[in-house]
Amino acid sequence: MHHRVVTATPPPGYRAMVLRERGAALSLETRPASEPQTHQVLLRVAACAVCRTDLHVVDGELDRGTLPVVPGHQVVGRVIAAGPEAVLGVGDRVGVPWLGWTCGSCAMCRSGRENLCPHARFTGCDVDGGFAELVLADSRFCLRLPGGYEDVEAAPLLCAGLIGYRALRMAGEARRLGLYGFGSAAHIIIQMARHRGADVYAFTRAGDTDGQDFARQLGAVWAGDSTGPAPEPLDAAIIFAPAGELVPLALRALAPGGTVVCAGIHMSDIPSFPYALLWEERSVRSVANLTRADGTDFMEAVAASRVDVETEVLALADADRALELIRSGRARGTVVLVP
Ligand SMILES: [Zn+2]
Numbered sequence: 001m002h003h004r005v006v007t008a009t010p011p012p013g014y015r016a017m018v019l020r021e022r023g024a025a026l027s028l029e030t031r032p033a034s035e036p037q038t039h040q041v042l043l044r045v046a047a048c049a050v051c052r053t054d055l056h057v058v059d060g061e062l063d064r065g066t067l068p069v070v071p072g073h074q075v076v077g078r079v080i081a082a083g084p085e086a087v088l089g090v091g092d093r094v095g096v097p098w099l100g101w102t103c104g105s106c107a108m109c110r111s112g113r114e115n116l117c118p119h120a121r122f123t124g125c126d127v128d129g130g131f132a133e134l135v136l137a138d139s140r141f142c143l144r145l146p147g148g149y150e151d152v153e154a155a156p157l158l159c160a161g162l163i164g165y166r167a168l169r170m171a172g173e174a175r176r177l178g179l180y181g182f183g184s185a186a187h188i189i190i191q192m193a194r195h196r197g198a199d200v201y202a203f204t205r206a207g208d209t210d211g212q213d214f215a216r217q218l219g220a221v222w223a224g225d226s227t228g229p230a231p232e233p234l235d236a237a238i239i240f241a242p243a244g245e246l247v248p249l250a251l252r253a254l255a256p257g258g259t260v261v262c263a264g265i266h267m268s269d270i271p272s273f274p275y276a277l278l279w280e281e282r283s284v285r286s287v288a289n290l291t292r293a294d295g296t297d298f299m300e301a302v303a304a305s306r307v308d309v310e311t312e313v314l315a316l317a318d319a320d321r322a323l324e325l326i327r328s329g330r331a332r333g334t335v336v337l338v339p
């Protein structure tokens, strides 16, 4: 499908929260809108959920990214202008995920592993993201969103849901599944895991009784401190928290043959641990990014079985406060910015 460049309401400029210096506050700026090129679409942002990865981008904990940049990679928007080769048209509601572009020709891209493309560009890190009123995106990497989810509810599906889903798949057919860190991703993934019949054990920071109550409300069979032992041996554990010391703790909780999946993009160093924790075919692996196929599969799954997404909505100008909520672990569910 080809569409001519059409703009519903040509905006002269738009507001965006811009990261100019790592570790510094974001600055609210008004910038000129650009016309979408070739495969691009220009979206009016309806909602952008905030992810821990945004915090890592802002803090400079990732070994990549350009400056200045507009963070945000869980964007729900509507197309207001489309480039000549775009595969979307004006009015389409779509999501812009973390994977913003891949080369399509490297060994990874050609073997169905575009999540590992060395030339990939990530939204809100290498290219401007959704902490803004408008965003440009490559239409080939935008995801169609399921009906039945409002814009604010759909936004957290785009990373918390999607990368959590990839991690859940890597966890295999776990009957007993541990989730370490009960934030944005875990509150979605627990529902998908329960739907497939798993018993979920939620591990939080020591003393986080609010987080533990939240996990029990969402159906965890057990919730407790991550520093303590698991009540039953687990078939798999997914670590969403960026704390390396959780790796040996999670390994200790596993039954033989179990897997620890590290789902975050950044983690503090993993302390050394005795080989006995890895023995009996236990494994530790990471999950990196997403493929478009993951996106399509995941959106089908959440269309088929409804996920309740708990959100806390803040204004665009409050982006720094939103990041602080994630840093402190005080966010319940997902924080979403609405321009
Ligand atoms: Zn590639």
Ligand SMILES: [Zn+2]
Binding pocket: 051, 052, 053, 054, 073, 098, 159, 160
């Ligand atoms: Zn993310």
